[in-house]
Amino acid sequence: MSLVFAGVCSHAPGITGRAHLADPAVKDEFHAQFHRFGEAMRATKPDAVIVIAAEHFANFFMNNMPAYAIGMADRYEGPIEDPKWLGIEARTIPGDAALSQRLIREVMQTVDVAYAEEWKFDHGIMVPLNFLTPNFDTKVIPVNINCQGPPLTPLHRAWAFGEALRRACDKAPERIALVGTGGISHWPATPDSGKVNAEWDAEFMRRWCANDREALLSQVDYNDEATYREAGQGGFEIRTFLSVAAAARGKGEIFHMKAIPIFAVTCTAAVMSVA
Amino acid sequence: MSLYAMQKFLFALNRDAEVQRRFAEGGDTRTALLAGYDLNDEEREAIGTGDIGKLYVLGCNGQLLMHFAPLLGIAWADYLEAMREGVRKYGPVRAGIYAMTTGTDEKVAGV
Numbered sequence: 526m527s528l529v530f531a532g533v534c535s536h537a538p539g540i541t542g543r544a545h546l547a548d549p550a551v552k553d554e555f556h557a558q559f560h561r562f563g564e565a566m567r568a569t570k571p572d573a574v575i576v577i578a579a580e581h582f583a584n585f586f587m588n589n590m591p592a593y594a595i596g597m598a599d600r601y602e603g604p605i606e607d608p609k610w611l612g613i614e615a616r617t618i619p620g621d622a623a624l625s626q627r628l629i630r631e632v633m634q635t636v637d638v639a640y641a642e643e644w645k646f647d648h649g650i651m652v653p654l655n656f657l658t659p660n661f662d663t664k665v666i667p668v669n670i671n672c673q674g675p676p677l678t679p680l681h682r683a684w685a686f687g688e689a690l691r692r693a694c695d696k697a698p699e700r701i702a703l704v705g706t707g708g709i710s711h712w713p714a715t716p717d718s719g720k721v722n723a724e725w726d727a728e729f730m731r732r733w734c735a736n737d738r739e740a741l742l743s744q745v746d747y748n749d750e751a752t753y754r755e756a757g758q759g760g761f762e763i764r765t766f767l768s769v770a771a772a773a774r775g776k777g778e779i780f781h782m783k784a785i786p787i788f789a790v791t792c793t794a795a796v797m798s799v800a
Numbered sequence: 801m802s803l804y805a806m807q808k809f810l811f812a813l814n815r816d817a818e819v820q821r822r823f824a825e826g827g828d829t830r831t832a833l834l835a836g837y838d839l840n841d842e843e844r845e846a847i848g849t850g851d852i853g854k855l856y857v858l859g860c861n862g863q864l865l866m867h868f869a870p871l872l873g874i875a876w877a878d879y880l881e882a883m884r885e886g887v888r889k890y891g892p893v894r895a896g897i898y899a900m901t902t903g904t905d906e907k908v909a910g911v
Contacts, residue, residue, distance in 0.1 A: 546911070583814075583815065607870055713862060715900060716906075758898060786910045
């Protein structure tokens with residue numbers, strides 16, 4: 526078994542880019558828990574970290590949108606956004622093309638995944654890495670689930686993708702960490718930015734922590750129409766959380782789950798045991 | 801396909817330094833740049849004048865629009881207000897998945 530860490534976290538650009546606009550005490554508490562989340566990951570001494578993000582048209586556009594894509598390069602660049610706007614300076618991030626290729630070959634046994642030998646990281650990966658690997662010195666395998674341009678992959682397929690990633694990790698001798706980024710309820714980049722649905726978030730994370738597959742894949746609660754209505758278009762990113770739960774198979778523990786309006790999201794960091 | 805063309809332009813602008821240069825140069829260079837996209841007059845004008853509110857109402861994906869604002873030198877609070885102003889002037893969002901669900905006088909982000 527080579528999956529050594531699993532977790533989920535927020536990736537909103539405001540977390541770093543608008544940190545100076547938040548109540549310092551509230552921001553400091555979240556950043557401290559986000560750093561603790563990173564320390565927990567680094568304590569497992571991963572050779573590489575797979576970051577499942579919901580990227581935001583940094584690499585893929587609607588002329589050819591893969592439901593799933595995995596990076597397959599030895600180095601990546603980021604952030605694609607203005608570094609001053611994001612609060613993270615531009616840099617090169619190490620990858621592992623050979624490991625990526627092995628993972629992709631195994632995932633392809635059950636899920637049709639696109640590969641990409643070029644990948645520019647946007648805030649979906651850069652903001653988490655800022656806390657996970659502050660020196661940006663751990664190899665990253667970027668993964669995207671399309672959560673931006675409908676039609677979106679069905680939830681049960683996001684689950685199957687997580688299972689496929691787990692099988693792929695189990696076949697690799699490397700120690701691999703897995704982090705899903707995005708969600709939970711939010712209305713980013715709209716005038717509603719800052720709004721969240723705290724009850725919806727709490728219930729979703731309760732189900733996530735319990736790793737309750739049936740509840741997480743509820744077609745009543747989390748179909749696209751219901752998610753959009755209750756949790757905004759940002760809620761579509763729960764797909765990354767589902768994949769992590771499917772891969773980890775364990776139980777979750779929340780480090781932080783509190784809305785910070787200027788960051789436009791319920792700021793979340795949670796780990797899950799690998800079972 | 802106009803909404804698609806607008807979004808494709810914003811996609812190119814967000815990630816391509818040469819597109820940014822041609823847009824920033826303005827004048828005939830900007831006109832020629834925009835002529836490469838299948839836009840109607842309303843859309844071309846909204847892009848050309850940096851009318852964030854109009855682009856939001858026309859349905860541009862917020863993850864694309866969000867980056868146009870700092871490129872124009874618009875701060876976060878002003879970006880949010882520009883979208884609210886767009887809804888006041890032009891009515892509700894007409895397409896896409898980035899509809900507004902709060903009032904134009906609400907500031908849920910605190911700014």
